[in-house]
Amino acid sequence: MPSISKKGTAMPQSPIRKLVPFAEAAKKRGTKVYHLNIGQPDIKTPQVALDAVKNNTISTLAYARSEGSEVYRTKLANYYSKNNIHVSANNIIATTGGSEALLFTIGSITDPGDEIIIPEPFYANYNGFSTASGVKVVPVISSIEDNFSLPKIEDFEKLITEKTKAILICNPGNPTGYLYSEEEIEKLKQIVLKHDLFLIADEVYREFTYDGLEHNSIMSLNGLEKNAIIIDSVSKRYSMCGARIGCIVSKNDEFIQTAIKFAQARLSPPTYALIASEAALETPQSYFDDVIEEYEERRNTLISELEKIDGVKVANPKGAFYCVAQLPVEDTDDFAQWILESFHHNNETVMVAPASGFYSTKGEGKNQVRIAYVLNKSDLIRSVEIISVALKQYNS
Known part of the structure; x- marks a missing residue:
């Protein structure tokens, strides 16, 4: 058998x-x-996104561009600028959900046997994506007693080896709902610069912050241009989980050009979903x-x-x-x-x-x-x- x-x-x-x-x-x-x-x-789901699909006049449902249309990525860049994330269309790759964004990212920065450090508990599929890529997840445990705040930097330091390629965080966090402070993001910046690692932030819940607190993106810090990678998605922001549109955002040109090769291998993200996602950017505050x-x-x-x-x-x-x-x-x-x-x-x-x-x-x-x-x-x-x-x- x-x-x-x-x-x-x-x-x-x-x-x-x-x-x-x-x-x-x-x-x-x-x-x-x-x-x-x-x-x-x-x-x-915002009506403007639903209407864009319902009212389109497409006669041939063709492939989209592998990295998403320049128009969509430019509009995305405008959205990010409103969130103190200053990027261009060339820093963005549209993907089939945040899941594919993570797979392309792991595929672009790791080889089988390499390691990624992740504060746990973490989004369960990080385990699956890493396993699919032959990569080892190295957990650093956060505690319910501390409301799942960032573990001590020393806890990260002792886990870093020559096989460590990145630290991955989810901010705000799934499953904990923890929102990283500006000070915690700064600590992560210092450790990835010291050890020449990537810092990957899954920021799909960016809009969902409470008690008057603000989201602190890794991409709003200076000095991380070669290290920072954002994973994003329309799923939660616009209640469009079924659209399956996400993106990778990075100012590291070599990384983006590598990830585009993965995007080309799967041809393109879904056209109708891209239409809905582009329209969703018009959603009022x-x-x-x-x-x-x-x-x-x-x-x-x-x-x-x-x-x-x-x-x-x-x-x-x-x-x-x-x-x-x-x-x-x-x-x-x-x-x-x-x-x-x-x-x-x-x-x-x-x-x-x-x-x-x-x-x-x-x-x-x-x-x-x-x-x-x-x-x-x-x-x-x-x-x-x-x-x-x-x-x-x-x-x-």
Whole structure:
């Protein structure tokens, strides 16, 4: 019998999606499932983006340019300038989602066996992208006790070897919602310059910051022109997860020219999605003001409800729309499956993402879950009520 590759065998399952069969089975039994497991916003996509696809007059659906049209990339550069990120169209490559942007980036800067340091917990697919590229993730652990702030620089220093090629952060963070301060970004700048590394920042949640705090981009710092790489996407910003359009942004010309070769090999990003994404750039600021106000209220609701449950510890996110909660159970993988498979409260249950899948250090995060607050406030209150009842029954 032909054998599967070691790489294929090593590919991790998604902690966000692996419980889907159990959720679907619960629904078939007539149980309502509240989805707290996936960052799929319920916010309406900007009408201007939907109309651009609906009203276009294309007669031949042709390939797009491999790096995205110059018009789109110029408009993107204008968007970035409003966020204190000063780049040109030539510094940008449009990709099929932020996922492809990460794959192209890892492929351009690493060889098999090389290492990337990532503060954990981190977006689970960083593990998958690295495995697919034959690259080793070297985790530096952040703690719920410190609200998942940047680990000490000494913790990074002792992990750097001749195989280290980059440090990768998500800012604001998925799954923690942590927002890096200007001081923390400056510390990362100093360490990558000292050791001649790339600094990759996944900034797809840039707009989602709370409590009057501002996002600090790695690209707004001087001196990082050869080191900084931004990963970005329209998915969360415009509630367009299904469009699958992202981009790479860097002022390192050699890196961009290398990544373009990967873009050419996959031909082009999807044309209709590029049309929608270009139109989305016309979205008025009022849209974001309303969205951020809604998410800040949802965060406050979720945190206050979770803190009412005995034995639950929760980090207070300052950005994105996730939080990590520590539950009074030994194994949240088992709990997350049990609450779908063997439990309901008034014929309703919830789906959460076990946090162990957001760590690469074995044994870490076993009593934590990631919760996405992408539901309305009444649904969030009901979801936490279900979790509270479920924990009492599970632990009895």
